[in-house]
Every structure is written in C-alpha cells, then in structure tokens.
Amino acid sequence: MRLAFLGTPDFAVPSLAALIEAGHQIACVYSQPPAPRGRGQQLTPSPVHAFAEKHGLMVRTPVSMKAPEEIAAFAALELDAAVVVAFGQILLREVLDAPRLGCFNLHASLLPRWRGAAPIQRAVMAGDTVTGVQVMRMSEGLDEGAILLSESVRIGPLDTSGTMHDRLAAVGARLLPQALAQLEAGIAVETPQAAEGMTYARKIKPAEARIDWSRPAVEVDRQIRGLSPFPGAWTMAGDVRVKALLSRVEDGEGDPGDVLDDNLLIACGEGAVRLLRAQREGKAAQDAGDFVRGFPLTPGAALV
Known part of the structure; x- marks a missing residue:
C-alpha cells in the first residue's frame, strides 16, 4: 500500500523498518522538527527522521x-493509509480522513488503560503485571478508536520502562504489517474499546x-523501575546526586533513607529496596557492586 509514516522517537523506528521490509511504499515520513540534543545542544534529527533519510x-x-x-500537502500524497507511532502531534479530522482507508496508531498499552503520553512508564509505576501493544483506528478523541490487533506482554519484577520499551516496540513492529495486510484484504475486524477501565497516562x-x-518499598521500587532509564528516579547522598536505575523489594527496617548494608539496601517507610544499578551525576551507570567500590555507601549513611 501507499503509506505515510508519522513517528518521532526510537520506539517508532522498528515499526517503520517493518513496513519497509513488508514492501509498502512509504510516500512520506513525518517527524517532529530537529531539536537541540547532547552537550553541544546542536540541532539533531529525531531517530525516525535519521532512519528515514538513511533509507532515502x-x-x-x-x-x-x-x-x-x-x-493540503498530506492530502496530495493520495495515500491508502497512514501509520502513526509516537508522532507527538494531534491530527485534525481533515488529516485523519485524507487516506483512503484512514489513519492507524500503534499504542503501547491495552486500551482503554493508559491512554495518553506515557503508557509504558505509567504501567510499570502502577505495578501492572501485564501491558501490551495495540493497533487502533485513529479518531479525534485521545486514543479512543477501535482496536484492530492486540498482543499482551508481561511485566516482570525486574522490568523497567527501558526493557518494556524495547519489547513492546518489537511486538508492535510485528503487529503493524499484519494489521495492514488485513486492511488491504478487507478482512480487518475493528473492535470498539471497552467502556470501562479507562486510565490516563x-x-x-x-x-x-x-x-x-518514607513511602512503602513496593512504591519506591515501582518508581525506580518506571522512570528508568529516563528521566531516572534520583536521591541525594550527601551533596552527590544519585540516580537509581534498577531495584527490587527486600526485607529490612530502619529510618527511611538509611543505608542498611554494604550493598545498597535502603530502608523505606515500609520494608526496603536494594538498588541493583545506579549512577552518580556526571558518571556512567553501574551495577551495584561497581558503584559501591567507587562510591562506598555503608551502614549509617542516609539518602535523602
């Protein structure tokens, strides 16, 4: 089919690659404008933009x-369909109606749970054990359209937003060509979203x-894993800012923030979390053993 692809971050790149591999004609790729990135704050194309240019x-x-x-330019492309994956802009009805078959979005949750901007992070932070990827017909409402294809993905106790991001992106890249093949053959089944269970990410x-x-260890652990790798949950060790990037809940008692052993077991309001991966400001991320060898945190110290 003749397609437009609208996407911006790393999450969208596997989907674009899969559509190219499936033999679709990509008439145009839309992405957010280049933005300042890195220490030099140079204008840099988005991951999707860079990938598209590499492929001509x-x-x-x-x-x-x-x-x-x-x-007007979008309508002039005379598309069969448009695919949207984390583009970052609202599309008006005139855009949604321009392609012959419509516009379709890949969303990283099991709708109607976690409509909105940060479904992967919110699912991990909420303690969900299952999330997923869905291909949805786009409507003017936020992530409200009918579902064409869906696949569930388990969230494990050591999963982070980063690990889930990569797994969900791969699943989505597999689902999109299937959904488009069904649309092209006229056999796609579109199921309205459930009326109940909506949450906003x-x-x-x-x-x-x-x-x-001071929060319970279960909540602190979810916060750490849900915000890893970006933006990264953080705390202060003296005057040093430390990002916590991976953790697990363990038994332990002490005043909130107290370091309970030599290997980053930290007391919470209820229970304790063991930091498994951390990063000092200006340094590379490290597993706990390497971190404490370079920056010892021993019993009696406290994080705030």
Whole structure:
C-alpha cells in the first residue's frame, strides 16, 4: 500500500523498518522538527527522521500538522493509509480522513488503560503485571478508536520502562504489517474499546523523579523501575546526586533513607529496596557492586 509514516522517537523506528521490509511504499515520513540534543545542544534529527533519510525516504518535519499548507500537502500524497507511532502531534479530522482507508496508531498499552503520553512508564509505576501493544483506528478523541490487533506482554519484577520499551516496540513492529495486510484484504475486524477501565497516562513531570524514602518499598521500587532509564528516579547522598536505575523489594527496617548494608539496601517507610544499578551525576551507570567500590555507601549513611 501507499503509506505515510508519522513517528518521532526510537520506539517508532522498528515499526517503520517493518513496513519497509513488508514492501509498502512509504510516500512520506513525518517527524517532529530537529531539536537541540547532547552537550553541544546542536540541532539533531529525531531517530525516525535519521532512519528515514538513511533509507532515502522523503521527510517532512512540520511544526504543526494543523497548518493549512500541511493538511493540503498530506492530502496530495493520495495515500491508502497512514501509520502513526509516537508522532507527538494531534491530527485534525481533515488529516485523519485524507487516506483512503484512514489513519492507524500503534499504542503501547491495552486500551482503554493508559491512554495518553506515557503508557509504558505509567504501567510499570502502577505495578501492572501485564501491558501490551495495540493497533487502533485513529479518531479525534485521545486514543479512543477501535482496536484492530492486540498482543499482551508481561511485566516482570525486574522490568523497567527501558526493557518494556524495547519489547513492546518489537511486538508492535510485528503487529503493524499484519494489521495492514488485513486492511488491504478487507478482512480487518475493528473492535470498539471497552467502556470501562479507562486510565490516563499523563506525561512524567520532573517533580515525580525525586525518591521519597518514607513511602512503602513496593512504591519506591515501582518508581525506580518506571522512570528508568529516563528521566531516572534520583536521591541525594550527601551533596552527590544519585540516580537509581534498577531495584527490587527486600526485607529490612530502619529510618527511611538509611543505608542498611554494604550493598545498597535502603530502608523505606515500609520494608526496603536494594538498588541493583545506579549512577552518580556526571558518571556512567553501574551495577551495584561497581558503584559501591567507587562510591562506598555503608551502614549509617542516609539518602535523602
């Protein structure tokens, strides 16, 4: 089919690669405009933009898809369908209706749970044991469209948003060509979302990243894993900022934030968490053993 692909971050790249591999004609790739990145803050194309250019695809990076000239340019592509994966902009009805078969979104949750911007992080932070990926027909409402294909993925006790991101991206890249093949053959089944069970995955705010050790260990562990690798849950060890990137819940008692042993067991309001991976500001991330060899935290110390 003749397609447009709208996506921006790393999560979307496997899906674009899968559509190319499946033999679809990618008439145009849309992505967010280049943004300052890295220490030099140089303008850098998004991962999808860079991948598309490497494969010789036409790329457009509109500031807003609501601009009349962008709507007209999109309609002029004469598409069979458009695929949207973490694009980062709202699409108006004129855009959604332009392709012959419509626009379809790959969403990283089991809708209607976790509609919105941060479904992977919110699922881990909430303690969900199962999430998934769904291909959905887009409507004007936020992630409200009918579901074409769905696959569940388990969240394990040591999974982070990072590990789930990679697994869900791979599953989504497998589902999208299947959904498009069904659409092309006229056999796609579109199932309306359930009326109950809707939750909203609001964007992660910086204030959510600081660890409050007075909370129960279960909640602290979910926060650490849900915000890993980005933005990273953090705490202070003296005047040194430390990101906690992986943890597990263990038995332990002490004042919240107290270091209980020589291998990063930290007391919480209820129970304790053991930090399995951490990162000092300005340093590389390290497993716990390497971290404490370079920055010992012994019983009697406290994190705040």
